[in-house]
Amino acid sequence: MNQDIYVIIEHLQGQVADISYITLAAARDLAQETGGKVLGVLLGQNAQELASTLAADSILYADHPALAEFTSDAYQKTVASLIGENEPRAVLFGNTSIGADVASVLSARLSLPLVSSCVKTSGGKLTSQICGGKIMAESELAETTTLITVIPGGYKPESGQSETAPEVILFDAPALDDLRVTLKGYIEPEAGDVDISKESILIAIGRGIQTEDNIELAEELAKFLGGTVCSSRPIVDQGWLPTSRLVGKSGQTVKPKLYLALGISGAPEHVEGMAESEVIVAVNMDPNAPIFDIATYGVEFDFFDLIDPLLEQVEEAKEG
Amino acid sequence: MAKIVAIVKMVPDLVEELEINEAGTGLDRDWLRLIINEFDNHAIEQAILLKERDAGEVTVIAPDAEGVEDMLFTTAAKGADRMIKLAGDLEEGANNHALARAFAEAAKPYQPDLILTGVQANDDLDGPVGPLVAEYLGMPYVGYISGVTIEGNKAIVRKEYPGGLIGEMEVTLPAVLGIQAGEEPPRYVAISKVRQMMKTAEIDEQEISELNPNGGVIAKRMYLPEAAKRAEMIEGDEEEIAAKLVAIFKKAGAL
Incomplete structure (x- = not known):
């Protein structure tokens, strides 16, 4: 085993995902402890140019038609053979629709330990965030190659970007025949609804809103504030708002002037989509809700007791 | 006729306050x-x-x-045909690698065409359970799924990517899918129907032969996060809070 840290680079439709830059920054932190290099692992077809912005010592690149777009089977096979040949100290993935499909399968296939939802890797300590951000868990690199999935929050994407293109080293993908998973095509998000990533004032609702009827209250507030209603995952999964209003992982990343979070606990999957908002106001009854750790202003109060006086005063201010 | 297995686990209710055990290594x-x-x-x-x-x-x-039996009777009331409870030394919980081995062993005799499970759980520390089960059974895995259609020996699935993008994938069956969202929200069943199931349906209890946690990380320490920065808390009764919020909205340019 060597001391190098590998990062599986994620890209979709010709663009490197932010999580890969974040993961490169986490890898750099880890490599400082192990004394190894940071190597990006890029899989694709005619995708070598995607390496140019990656802050890595070098990029290992495999070019193959079956790797043109992500599929779990082809990625698993390719990364498995690479790990088997090179035995790096650790392999980092984004804890995403791409990375999570690969990391766990390889843990079982190669009998390698897996640490998931890692937010920080400083000082050789792997700090994971679980239970919706309410619990931190600390672990260490194992004696063998350790697989790690990374979530946003600990590192900025900019720290994993570079202006000088790293050296690219080609490697051969293994035989990629008889793949059991293939991509038929992409379905673009439905156009027509508002683009919440362009709105400057967002009223976000979460599980705390309790029933579909209560969304009206948020709509009314949004009308007075000139904003738009968006939400965390449970609201969209209930079918109360369209997917176009989803903020966070698998939804939109937003940076409005004002983000008013009503009944949102602040699980990492949501926070990664709104943490960069200019002013965050959070209303939640749970004093331990992680949203209060990233909000500018916090209100520990029952939203349903607050909403009537708030609507009244906002309306007055608007008219005055 | 598709044989489908759903793999399910109970997780901490995050609405409740969570505490760390005395050893400082787990919940x-x-x-x-x-x-x-x-x-x-x-x-x-x-x-x-x-x-x-x-x-x-x-x-x-x-x-x-x-609470697992209530949950299983609820799934029976929704239309599940068979409910299996895996018993073993689970008081201290088990990591997903151990659970996945047990799930795989229990699912195998039914020769499922499709195994569905949640794409993740809030207490996953060693990756989600679905891909582990898939690999232990030698099946393909695709996660973050929000739509499934079975066509012969294939499943056509909708895989979610950031920004609302969907990848339509074809998966050879048998396969394991990590579900992000069902095509419909989870249905509601009346308590009376669940009670009826408690009288008529049976839960098959199966002993786990071995809980093998290999491959799962062992946490050296668990703790509640200490916030580096915390929100400025706004105090008062509802009128006072509303007034302070109006001032903040004005400053932020929303009024």
Whole structure:
């Protein structure tokens, strides 16, 4: 085993995902402890140019038609053979629709330990965030190659970007025949609804809103504030708002002037989509809700007791 | 006729206050209130929808935990055909590698065409359970799924990517899918129907032969996060809070 840290680079439709830059920054932190290099692992077809912005010592690149777009089977096979040949100290993935499909399968296939939802890797300590951000868990690199999935929050994407293109080293993908998973095509998000990533004032609702009827209250507030209603995952999964209003992982990343979070606990999957908002106001009854750790202003109060006086005063201010 | 297995686990209810055990290495399970993993609930819904659409049978497998029988009877009331409770030394919980081995062993005899499970759970520390089960059974895995259609020996699935993008994938069956959301929200069933199931349906209890946690990380320390920065808290009664919020909205340019 060597001391190098590998990062599986994620890209979709010709663009490197932010999580890969974040993961490169986490890898750099880890490599400082192990004394190894940071190597990006890029899989694709005619995708070598995607390496140019990656802050890595070098990029290992495999070019193959079956790797043109992500599929779990082809990625698993390719990364498995690479790990088997090179035995790096650790392999980092984004804890995403791409990375999570690969990391766990390889843990079982190669009998390698897996640490998931890692937010920080400083000082050789792997700090994971679980239970919706309410619990931190600390672990260490194992004696063998350790697989790690990374979530946003600990590192900025900019720290994993570079202006000088790293050296690219080609490697051969293994035989990629008889793949059991293939991509038929992409379905673009439905156009027509508002683009919440362009709105400057967002009223976000979460599980705390309790029933579909209560969304009206948020709509009314949004009308007075000139904003738009968006939400965390449970609201969209209930079918109360369209997917176009989803903020966070698998939804939109937003940076409005004002983000008013009503009944949102602040699980990492949501926070990664709104943490960069200019002013965050959070209303939640749970004093331990992680949203209060990233909000500018916090209100520990029952939203349903607050909403009537708030609507009244906002309306007055608007008219005055 | 598709044979579908749904793999389900109970997880900490995050609405409750969580505490760390005395050793400082795990959750204090004495006071933990458990609920069904919400993504597993979507997996159950997707399984029932497929059964209703294409005919088939649904088997639900869950490890023993507080409240697991109520949960299993609820799935029976929704339309599951068979419920299996995995029993073993689970008081201190088990990591997903151990659970996945047990799930794989329990699912195998049913020769499922499709295994559905939640794409993740809030207490995953060693990756989600679905891809592990897939690999232990030698099946392909695709996660972050929000739509499934069975066509012969393939499943056509909708895989979610950031920004609302969907990848339409073709997966050879048998396969394991990590469900992000069912095509419909989890259905509601009346308590009376669940009670009826408690009288008529049976839960098959199966002993886990071995809980093997290899491959899962061992946490050296668990703790509640200490916030580096915390929100400026706004105090007062509802009128006072409303007034302060109006001032903040004005400053932010919303009024």
